[in-house]
Amino acid sequence: xxxxxxxxxxxxxxxxxxxxxxxxxxxxQGEVSFFSYTSVENIQATNxxxxxxxxxxxxxxxxxxxxxxxxxxxxxxHEHFNESYIESDLYPEATFSGTIVxxxxxxxxxxxxxxxxxxxxxxxxxxxxxxxxxxxxxxDYSIDGNLEILIEDYNINIPALLxxxxxxxxxxxxxxxxxxxxx
Amino acid sequence: MKSKxxxxxxFLSISAHLSxxxxxxxxxxxxxxxxxxxxxxxxxxxxxxxxxxxxxKKNTLExxxxxxxxxxxxxxxxxxxxxxxxxxxxLDYGISDRLTVGFGSGNPNGIFDxxxxxxxxxxxxxxxxxxxxITLLQAGTYRxxxxxGIERRTNFGEKLAFTTQVLIARKFSRNFSFQISPTxxxxxxxxxxxxxxNHFAVGFSPRYKLNNHxxxxxxxxxxxxxxKSLDTYGAFALGVNWEVSDLLLQFKMTxxxxxxxxxxxxxxxxxFNFRDGNFYFGFHATYHIQL
Numbered sequence: 001x002x003x004x005x006x007x008x009x010x011x012x013x014x015x016x017x018x019x020x021x022x023x024x025x026x027x028x029q030g031e032v033s034f035f036s037y038t039s040v041e042n043i044q045a046t047n048x049x050x051x052x053x054x055x056x057x058x059x060x061x062x063x064x065x066x067x068x069x070x071x072x073x074x075x076x077x078h079e080h081f082n083e084s085y086i087e088s089d090l091y092p093e094a095t096f097s098g099t100i101v102x103x104x105x106x107x108x109x110x111x112x113x114x115x116x117x118x119x120x121x122x123x124x125x126x127x128x129x130x131x132x133x134x135x136x137x138x139x140d141y142s143i144d145g146n147l148e149i150l151i152e153d154y155n156i157n158i159p160a161l162l163x164x165x166x167x168x169x170x171x172x173x174x175x176x177x178x179x180x181x182x183x
Numbered sequence: 184m185k186s187k188x189x190x191x192x193x194f195l196s197i198s199a200h201l202s203x204x205x206x207x208x209x210x211x212x213x214x215x216x217x218x219x220x221x222x223x224x225x226x227x228x229x230x231x232x233x234x235x236x237x238x239x240k241k242n243t244l245e246x247x248x249x250x251x252x253x254x255x256x257x258x259x260x261x262x263x264x265x266x267x268x269x270x271x272x273x274l275d276y277g278i279s280d281r282l283t284v285g286f287g288s289g290n291p292n293g294i295f296d297x298x299x300x301x302x303x304x305x306x307x308x309x310x311x312x313x314x315x316x317i318t319l320l321q322a323g324t325y326r327x328x329x330x331x332g333i334e335r336r337t338n339f340g341e342k343l344a345f346t347t348q349v350l351i352a353r354k355f356s357r358n359f360s361f362q363i364s365p366t367x368x369x370x371x372x373x374x375x376x377x378x379x380x381n382h383f384a385v386g387f388s389p390r391y392k393l394n395n396h397x398x399x400x401x402x403x404x405x406x407x408x409x410x411k412s413l414d415t416y417g418a419f420a421l422g423v424n425w426e427v428s429d430l431l432l433q434f435k436m437t438x439x440x441x442x443x444x445x446x447x448x449x450x451x452x453x454x455f456n457f458r459d460g461n462f463y464f465g466f467h468a469t470y471h472i473q474l
Contacts (some may be wrong), residue, residue, distance in 0.1 A: 009258075024209075026213075028213065049215050049216070051210050051211055053209055054209070055206060060206050061206070062206035062207045062209070062210055063210075064207070064211070064215070066217055068217050068218070069215065069217050073473065074473040075239075075240035075241075075243055075473065076240075076429065076471045079222060080221055082223075082430075083222060084222045084395035084426070085395070086396070087357075088356050089308075090224075090357070095207055095210075097207050104354060134214065146241070159396060159427075162427065
């Protein structure tokens, strides 16, 4: 019994690794920004190095974001973000993996869809639903959208003294432009 | 039969898991280019009383207020909180990410100081890069008033002192950093012929982070050839650094009252203890501005 299971598993693994990657699209310089608006101060940062893969056959999307690559207007904010809040030495990346619900690759115009998946930040994974616009431009795909993240969900500790400075809800926007993934 | 069903479910769940994991795994093989420098070996440009390897980033300005408070022994005093105080107001500006320039002036000791600090090597997070960070410091001071009568004071050139430091630091873990600071101090004149114009010293400065905003710091400077006309002791400080957004607050207990390196490293005339006259409480506030 165990042997057959192993065999099936092996076949499956082999199969998955030999799947042609024509349906795969990749983005290496995806833009992810976040905003925190409070009456005390506004914090904004942009990351232009987000990595993402989009599979139009399975409708799956995966994203990898390096926390250190977020650029702030204030260099001190960059330091505090990495050192005191995100602790990027311990948790260097945020990831997302999910599926676009009802994505139709035959539609060539813009389509608005929900992406359901798991967002991981500081080793904490939460299910998220993201409203996104997907459009096809020649051979390339573009996906953009936004989501809101609650600070308390991801173990980000803000001292009581500074809680007026940082919003409890962080707005995240993203803009990815995918090209066919060539190996 | 039952086991088969279980296996079947298991298999299905594994396969679903594998395929969703696959895309992320593929991304894991892609490289993201980024600087691999260790951040925040120390929080401020000063560990407690002395300079740290940290420089300021380009186009940032820091305004700092430094102060020391102490009591004078055997004085029936009616002073409010402390008998004496000494302050320094300073500006630090990041010319580039590696080069920082600073100016300051002290009151009531009348010392004007200025420094240039260059970050030569940054500690790397990877094994390939440097295991330590090295920063060079060159500072100069001008004394408008006589403090301990160490230097001759007939002309401008005799009232100067220069400090050169090679600051070597390593962030051993996310909480613990240690700095060794070989120091050379040159004073342009000496009032007494037994005093050397040049002094060599070494500073030792550990830092331990208590949490993401508060760190415990200490410093000790050992002078290899101390002044002979005056009994001096190694400068010592034990303090807490507290970071509140744009403000860095540094509280310390120390045995010296002057803020410039040449003064506190070579001319600290009292050892560290809690008696009046020896004990100095220090408070620095540094405000950070992005230009």
